[in-house]
Amino acid sequence: MDNHLIRVGVIGCGAIGKEHVERLTNVVSQTKVVAVYDYVEKVADEVAQKYDAKSFASGEELIASNDVDAVVVCSTDETHAGYVVECLKQNKYVFCEKPLALTAKECEEMMAIESEQGHRLLQMGFNRRFDKGYVEMKKAIEAGEVGEPLMIHSAHRNIAQAAGFQTDYAITRVAIHEIDISRWLLNDEYDEVQVLKVKQSKRTSGDWLNPQLMMFTTKSGQRIDVEVQTDGAYAYDIRCQVVGEDGTLDLPDPAAVTKRKNQQVSYGLGDHWASRFADSYDEEFIEWATGILNDQLVGASTWDGYASCVTSDALIQSRKTGQPEKVTMIEQAEIYK
Known part of the structure; x- marks a missing residue:
């Protein structure tokens, strides 16, 4: 090289x-x-x-x-x-x-x-760390523009999945992005997580659980909820709102032409991750x-990949037990600090 x-x-x-x-x-x-x-x-x-x-x-x-x-x-x-x-x-x-x-x-x-x-x-x-919308949200949080962050509301909605999709993939392949980006936005680690049972969608093409609702509590007490629809959603749509003491921050939709016609205002949404996050x-x-x-x-980093893996394991365990589960990690090595 x-x-x-x-x-x-x-x-x-x-x-x-x-x-x-x-x-x-x-x-x-x-x-x-x-x-x-x-x-x-x-x-x-x-x-x-x-x-x-x-x-x-x-x-x-x-x-x-x-x-x-x-x-x-x-x-x-x-x-x-x-x-x-x-x-x-x-x-x-x-x-x-x-x-x-x-x-x-x-x-x-x-x-x-x-x-x-x-x-x-x-x-x-974890490409969302480079998405302009998330980057602006991170800067606003660090600048204290909405005060201390208190909670995050997120949603990850998909139109369809490939053959062979399984219930756990909703965590390890889909919500793993929310697991990482929420840690990154708040600059905090998770203390406890839980998967809550919700009414299941008739639009699901397979036998996996859909949707799933995941709850997170950080070490400093912030709460995060992530709604994950892995099949049958209206579009590929990613939502994120940070609620602070003094205001809120919302992830913007991708740039799109707004159409005004027949007494209606509309704009299109994407159908795939590749175009949404290109x-x-x-x-x-x-x-x-x-x-x-x-x-x-x-x-x-490798530490971030590890944190997501440990958190995913705890979420899967919570789905099985129906109870909140602790997120327990080893001591962070110096090169990741």
């Missing part, structure tokens, strides 16, 4: 993997995709041919290549931990899509290795590349 160009290998060439390859090629000027791997060889070969990259026989082989400076992991959830650990052992920068791992122990292993290396190597794929994904990878070149990553 020279001072101006990062050679990137991408593991996982599914929907989001292809989005990221395109982004790293045509949006981020400091990166070049030189290697790809997917367990479906044909898919990897097609991506490699399109972007003039090399298709590798395994993710481990890609990580070990001297021609790869940094790795993007967007493969299936259960493979994330193994690839990330291998990158960290080789002191190689890695970007990992959520979730970081399936267990807290795997996250703890990653943090131990990263601490031994002496600097941050991993950035989590700009934040771009900014996320631009900042990742800049962080690598400066050896100072600024996005979500």
Whole structure:
């Protein structure tokens, strides 16, 4: 790696993997995709041919290549931990899509290795931290514009899900974004969480629970409620309101043309995460590349991935027990402070 160009290998060439390859090629000027791997060889070969990259026989082989400076992991959830650990052992920068791992122990292993290396190597794929709306909300909170934050009301609504969707995915794949962004906005950790039973939607196409209502209490006593609709919603719609002592902050809708016709005012809503958060994904990878070149990553860390994993586990346990569950984490290592 020279001072101006990062050679990137991408593991996982599914929907989001292809989005990221395109982004790293045509949006981020400091990166070049030189290697790809997917367990479906044909898919990897097609991506490699399109972007003039090399298709590798395994993710481990890609990580070990001297021609790869940094790795993007967007493969299936259960493979994330193994690839990330291998990158960290080789002191190689890695970007990992959520979730970081399936267990807290795997996250703890990653943090131990990263601490031994002496600097941050991993950035989590929590792109909402780079969304302009959330960034403005964060700035307003830090400036004290609405006084001390007291609570957050959030909603994450989806039109549909892919085949094989399960009840737990509403937490580990969907609400995980609200888990992270609420911690980030409030600059606090969770003390207790709970999943509450609500009336189920007839619009659900599978046999998973939908919707789900999740409650969070932070260490300082702030309350957060997150409504998660994983299927049958009217649009892909993300809502967030911070209630402070002196006012409220609302996440703005994406820019759209307002139509005034037939005594009505209307504007369109999106149908997919890729279009709703396209700009934040771009900014996320631009900042990742800049962080690598400066050896100072600024996005979500391994600790943030760990916190989301522990919180997800507690939420799943609460759904099973019907009771509030404590969020218990290990001591934070110095490199994450």
